[in-house]
Amino acid sequence: MKIAVAGGTGMTGSLVVDRLRTRGHDVVVLARAAGVDLVTGDGLADKLSGIDTVVDATSIVARKASDYVHFFGSVASNLQSAGAAAGVRRIVTLSIVGIDGLGGGPFAHYDGKNAQEKATLAGSVPTTILRATQFHGFAGQLIDWTAKGGLLPCPKQPCQPIDVAVVADRLADLATTDESNPHVRLDIAGPEVHLMRDLVRRTAAARGQKLIVIPVWLPGKTAKAIRNGALTAPKDATILGGTFDEWLARTYPR
Ligand SMILES: NC(=O)c1ccc[n+]([C@@H]2O[C@H](COP(=O)([O-])OP(=O)(O)OC[C@H]3O[C@@H](n4cnc5c(N)ncnc54)[C@H](OP(=O)(O)O)[C@@H]3O)[C@@H](O)[C@H]2O)c1
Known part of the structure; x- marks a missing residue:
């Protein structure tokens, strides 16, 4: 098959590209580094010629909810409209478990993911949305994005982390x-x-990084829903892959 991977240079997307190529598929990468801007649509139409399926594993790091909504909404709409014009048969979009109605403040990424799901479901190309929980490496990303002066404020956030390699397998x-x-x-x-705050502490320790995690209480309906487990597996979820401990030992061997 001929498959395009949007975000194919990123953490998840590059794993999907490797898996598809190993399985003998013809893979086209859609990313700015490959000459395609998925927000403006520049360069997209040419790359979709002859494509059977598109995987959307794009992302950005931004501050405002409006930036996330603009990014994810535009990418999903452009993939749908250019995909329909090119005769693409399916779009597979990576999203996040439990995000319905969540967003704002430190959770603004979820505003974008909700906009992405809505935009792709509004299109005519059939979409499979794969919602995954946070990856095992997410605690480390939180440290890299938000720790300042050896301190990291972290609300009570139950999570059910998954191995990104398993997510990439499923997307492929x-x-x-x-x-x-x-x-x-x-x-x-x-x-x-x-x-999540325990995973942050343990990731910092495994990295040999000095970090004090400060438990914080956040107001608002998103923070409350997350405290109550909104980001953990819903009843009908498929449970996949190994534990956080196994991943940590593999990723940061002593
Ligand atoms: N981290 C988690 O725990 C987790 C859990 C569940 C789901 N997810 C979802 O997984 C997805 C992928 O995340 P990731 O961390 O793997 O992504 P990432 O490493 O940040 O990669 C982002 C990709 O998007 C591309 N991109 C960004 N702006 C673009 C633009 N304007 N046009 C074309 N391509 C663009 C980047 O390539 P260029 O820079 O070359 O353009 C890159 O290939 C996200 O949507 C996230 O919500 C993450």
């Missing part, structure tokens, strides 16, 4: 499955529930 499977349903949504999660 879905990209090569001939699905006849118009739109499908699937949830996947890792095997154990943890508090």
